[in-house]
Amino acid sequence: MQRGWVVSPDYRTLISTLSSIRKELKISQRELARRVGKPPSFINKIELLERRLDIQEFIVIAEALDCEPGTLLNILRDNLEKELSL
Template sequence: MSGQLTQSRIGQLQCPHDGDVCKGGYRTRSIARAAALQRGWVVSPDYRALIDALIRKREEAGTSQRELARRLGKPPSFINKIELLERRIDLLEFIAIAEALELMPGVMLDQLRASLPHKVSI
């Protein structure tokens, strides 16, 4: 198998030369999302609802991931990883994202809370 890429158990392509994940675009968005889905703490149904709401609000505002990241002073991968459920956000990041979208964080949080079940899972 020398010189061939093999797939590890989490879907990353392993380089046959040194066992590391190969660089150069082999890892696709779908593979990254599959790896993220294995981390239950990132993707509880209620957390997914939060991220879906943020995506909806960003799209309704006509703001790209790149533009939102620019407003936050972050690289585009910051927003991309949040939206792909590869990275959790904390309360301060939620506030900053809402304000960068020219939304009131408190109102947005109230709307989100109203859409969640009585007992929230994390």
């Protein structure tokens, strides 16, 4: 699981939702990594919460999943509590 830093429940929900979308689209971690030009461990570490996903990476991953980043962000937001905290 995570090593060395705390992961909020909201962030866990975001990554879990992103992983579920990838699986629903029947795209493997390996294939998604190929599409974004990274090794498979890149996607694996994000999904295992060992690596934080930044906004630029989010955009690239959304597009690799053939999703508009804004649409994907709305889907992720719908899975979170109304009130977010940092």
